[in-house]
Amino acid sequence: MNNLFTGKNVIVQGITGAHGSFQTKSMLAAGTNIIAGTTPGKAGQLVEGVPVYDSIADIQKEHTVDISVIFVPARFAKGALLEAIAANVPLVICITEGIPVHDMLAVNEALTHSGTTLLGPNSPGALLPGVHKLGIIPAAMSLPGSTAIVSRSGTLTYEAMAALTAKGIGQKYVIGIGGDMVHGMGFIDCLRLFQDDPDVDRIIVIGEIGGHEELRAADFIKEHVTKPTFAYIAGHHAPAGVQLGHAGAILGSEGESAMAKTEALKSAGATTATSLTSLLASIV
Amino acid sequence: MNLLEHEAKHLLRDASIPVPAGVLVKKGEPAPRVTLPAVLKSQVPTGGRGKAGGIKVVESEEELKGATQQLFAHPIKDLLPNSLLAEEKLAIERELYLSLRVDRDQSAIILMAHSTGGIEVEDNHDFKEWVVKDYSADVLGQALADYYELPEQTFALQDVVENLKTCLVKNDALLIEINPLILTSDNRLVAGDAKMTLDDAAAFRHDWQFEEAGSEANFVTINEQGNTATIANGAGLAMATVDAAVDAGLHPANFLDIGGGASTETLLAAFHRLMDYPQLRVIIINIFAGITRADEVARAIVAARQHISDLPPLFIRIAGTNFEEAAEILAAASIPLLPTLDECLAAAKKELYE
Structure with a gap:
């Protein structure tokens, strides 16, 4: 495996949520290069100065995405994970806890046919x-x-x-x-x-x-x-x-x-x- | 969440998996009509019920009445039933084992079978397993029929596999265990007993109305006679706290993970539960706050001190998010903090043994 963890361009899925916005601030403070975030329907907003897009595909029209960090609530996490996998993001880190096991089985299936590496979910x-x-x-x-x-x-x-x-x-x-x-x-x-x-x-x-x-x-x-x-x-x-x-x-x-x-x-x-x-x- | 037998069988019946005809006898309610002879089964959230006298065969109204009273008064592993399941008595030809589960190591749904089911199944080691996604239900049903040596049941087993899969996924179940799967003398396959574990994380998309059987994974008694209670946040830290307490020569009574974002009320309830341990003499609190807020924990500790008069000495270590605020709250109530878990354990040891 290439060193996926040193990838430059980082995005945050679920950036407008309470955890997403709080942690974006703290990641920026720690030197993370967060180029964009997503929350469906909230394109155009700024969170801690980071531009929000509707989807990863929209971000990829302008930037390369190396790493996505996911904070979306558990019930929407499967969708967010499948979106990141479909967008071929090299490293996806899912912080969300409480994702149903059967949702993760579906995600796991999608991962085996993809170029994405997943860390998490329920991971710090x-x-x-x-x-x-x-x-x-x-x-x-x-x-x-x-x-x-x-x-x-x-x-x-x-x-x-x-x-x-x-x-x-x-x-x-x-x-x-x-x-x-x-x-x-x-x-x-x-x-x-x-x-x-x-x-x-x-x-x-x-x-x-x-x-x-x-x-x-x-x-x-x-x-x-x-x-x-x-x-x-x-x-x-x-x-x-x-x-x-x-x-x-x-x-x-x-x-x-x-x-x-x-x-x-x-x-x-x-x-x-x-x-x-x-x-x-x-x-x- | 572990379901009671009758709850699991209800979900199996909905998924078109044959279960014995039966009615539920609820405690304190008029008994429904029971077709005799019948098997009366105590509905407790634990295994080993048959061996513990929780199942009775009744032939007459007289026996039904006696056995009903007996079973309602008969605890199994300290648990009394709120209901009894009265089922038709089946003529048993063979008892088989069949289960479907989500497996942690393989990250997959696994079908597991044994040709001898029943109460001694734990003694079996040569279970047969299949990764479900690699085969169609027809192939799996055929494989089961071959393995059980029941070629005439091929179609029935194909249906059972297909319906079990649907039942597992539709109900967000982590485990469905049919033991025994009974082959009756008139060649029917019927789920004699059933265990089901549902994924609590999926509760948001179901309307679950179950008795909430089983224990909370986040509060476990290790030793009823232990002298030390432990409170920590996160399963890992809770386990590590118990490990360190034993290493230090203390006798932990419990394992308690207050989880992320615990409120003052839930924490106070936890303190009340700890007071049930008869030998309790010290409480160790080990918090490394991330999502859990240290100030919330501090408020709960102060509340516990106020509301519980005979609360034993507390040895507290708190670090992480909002630590300064927590330290102030505790200092205002004259409750001391210690900088490390090791120091808490050493101080507790002194309190206990010197």
Whole structure:
């Protein structure tokens, strides 16, 4: 993958909404080059000085679009995502939380036949300290540097970043992949990006109980990652939140626990801990 | 949201999937006419009901009356039913397993089957699975008929697959599990029991009127006898807070994610719930505010202090959006803040054990 995260021209879908306009301001302040935004029916308005268009296609008549950050409400998110995919936007970052799973299955289907990479939904986005901010990760708590963070949980992303900053350890990438059942980029996509980027010298992976993605990430680390990697899986003592009847219980039996995932990451060569605070303490 | 059996069967019937004839007996309401013999099933939002004595076969009016009283008074995993489902007694030839679900790892709808269904299904490991979008319903129905070794049921199974797919998508369901799928001695396929999980995120486009079975994913009791309650925002931070508390030698009673944008009222309600833990002696609050506003949390903490007289000591760490405002609100009420979770845990430990 080319480095999609350094794309220049950024747009915001849902720019006139409460979250969209507030976050546009905060992204601009963090140095993001937001060239335009969309909200159907609101073309001609300005949000924080950024021109609003009806559609991505209208923006593309005048500009190249490299990245779209989506803040539209959940019930309209499927439409917004399909629009961005149809417009062939290289990187789409969906912050919206609460998108119905069946809507995401349809989006996923459209993605497989497209040139678009999706981060999210229900993701805090990505922050490249000192470069730009693509989402809602608080830039004030970051510091430019060479550590890369990938996490499933928004709050733990901020927590890890703020703790590193407090120690004077800067970050090259801070990426939240989102906790939804059906989502875009996963741990492996981010690990590949971090491994291939010569400016990254250390990787932090924050996972959770449920699913098998962290186990596959462990396999990937073992095979392909040579940089020092630190990993924490949240939920060593918390019971699984959602039980999908018998099918879930049967499928959830092996490998989905925090302990199993931690073991796998450890045997793949990562430094692990049973709490985030102790993991962060081990990073110097 | 997990549905009760009778609610799930209602949606199955609407989707033309055969379910046994039945009526609902509601608590405190005149009993409807029940055709005998019948199977009486307690409608509780939990599995393992059969083994726990929640299902009774009744042959006479006398037995029906007795079993009705018994089942309404019989808790299953601490849950009492609000209704009983009285169904026709089927002549069972075979019990099969069939489910359709959205799978997290494969980001796809998966059809899963086993040739032996029933209450021991958890012991099975060799389930057969198909990615639904790769095949037509006709091909899947044929594959099921081959797998179950029921060639004469091919057409019926093709219909079941087609209708299950429609039912899953139309209702925004994440899981439909039919266990057992009963083959009757007169060669009909009938959904003997049904579980269904609906996607709460899709509630805006449905008119759902269900009993709201199941537990809230955001409040889970870990240990009824725990001495430490935890409150955090975001599922990840809530889990991480519990993990860190255990590492520090505390015994967390619960996991609580107050989510984004929680109001003072919902937070206050959460405090009241924590007071039910008999051994509760400290409360750890760990907030990293993004969309959640730290000042809202601070107001709820002050309200809890005012309204709950025997509230145990609070150990609070707040960072993020509107932190300064939160710090002022708490300072005005003389409630101390600690700079890190580690310090909260250390102070709580001191309170508990020194």
